[in-house]
Amino acid sequence: RGALGGSGHERERRAAGPGAAALPAQGLPGQPQAQPRLQKAERRRGRGRYGGRKCGRGHKGERQRGNRPRLGFEGGQTPFYLAIPKYGFNEGHSLRRQYQPLSLQRLQYLIDLGRVDPTQPIDLTQLTNARGVTVQPLKRDYGIQLVEEGADIFAAKVNIEVQRASELAIAAIEKNGGVVTTSFYDPRSLEILCKPVVFFLRGKPIPKRMLPPEDLVRYYTDPRNRGYLADPSKVAEARLELAKKYGYVLPDITKDELFKMLSARKDPRQIFFGLAPGWIVNLADKKILKPTDESLLKYYSS
């Protein structure tokens, strides 16, 4: 009602809005001028549904009649996807083990924010709960690997357990007085390790962790990789050798106040710290059930 009345100038001002009264229609001096609005192109009609007339299908032929050949067909010429010879780039990709990288920078970031507690042994469970890494056991992930990015700024004393670790990453952690261990988790154990709550709700006993396959035994028995199946004395020698190689003084962790925590290690058949295979965890009643049958005890302790 009010918008229709008034002179043309007033109508323009009202249409522009309450805040536009101070701005001239040509724009402020010194500012780039806005382009005048062009005439809108005429809308294509043709009536009917889907655009009308030919409905965007073109004129006659296979296009309009919906009889085009299959994707990749090149009119008879040998198509690209057949001309190029096959090569096994992706052969056996579903059998290749993948390890999600965890950089020392990311680890330091998580410790600094308080998401990962360095006064307790750091496990894949702790890292997953802190949303530091995302591991997908169903996508052929076999765990995490320590990567050197951030080795120069890393300054935390941790007891960390990963599945693979590069030499420089091991050196960076041991230089700060920490302990690295590489251990193997088969896919079933890995899934349990990453999502413990979901597993406990199933009500099944914790299974034994399987030993590594043939091609990984050599890796996990090598003290240079800090493998969990290696000889502890040889691991101590390897720590000294690495310190000599990279030129830092290896701190003596036996005199450390957190020595008990730093030397905590899992049994090769154990998945969780403090829980043995064969036990059932009841979250609802907050109880742990342990097997008493001899055959079960014998099986789970083998």
Added chain:
Amino acid sequence: MIRAGAAALRAWSKARGWAALSTAPPAPPAAPEPRREEPPVPPPVPPPVPSPVLRSCRVPVVPPLSPLQAWVGSLRHPEDTLRGLADLHPDVFGVSPRLDILHTVATWQRNYKRISHARVRSRAEVRGGGRKPWRQKGSGRARHGSARSPLWRGGGIAHGPRGPTSYFYMLPMRVRVLGLKVALSAKLMQDELHLVDSLEMPSGDPRYLQELARARRWGHSVLVVDSDEFPENIIAAASGLKSITLIPALGLNVHSLLKHQTLVLTLGAVTFLEQRLLWHESRYSPLVPFSLPHRDPPPPPRAA
């Protein structure tokens, strides 16, 4: 002009006097006399005024934001509206008015429960139509294979609804949370939000509640939200009225907020909503559903 000059001269002499004209060096200031030892009289301290703020935010408000404030009343008397003030968290009650989010969430609320049972018979389901009506050639009529094709009267429908169809979809959790925040902020912005300390009423008479709503000019529809159990009186009063609805704070939703003109919150409901809605701003992504036991992220370390 002479009078002005005389006035100026008078003003000058009052200020500095003839001593300013003298060229002699200024006399040294006289040494202060030794004061008698007297205890200094402290200025009178006014008695402490009780703070009008009845409720402050449990969740800390990060600067530069500062809490919004609203008056707190009660339902014990129609004129008991100014008992005190309450602090409201700006990230819940002071977010920008995202009307598109309100529209999205309200549409989702309408549609996600919808199951359309419309179903029509296709040519295969209509009774009959197995035999070719007449021979292919020579009869002079158009060629047909079945008397129940979509072209025929009484035939099946070619592209009809093939229900039951579900229109279920979920919006991201944070969008739904933001929708609630925007709706609450809009209510506060438009002066349609009223706070009460509790829902205790002197009687369970619906007329009392209606009279109160009319006296306080609450509007034609009122939504009353409380976090705990409702007192009996207000349940009895509201059950007799169509325009006043009671819901627990867990049941608060954008559709109800838009449908009712006024929102009445208790202080307990405000605490509940602030805590629940602000948790989403700093939570971990759901590795497992939140109904299972989980651990929340630690608070960010304060800068030293």
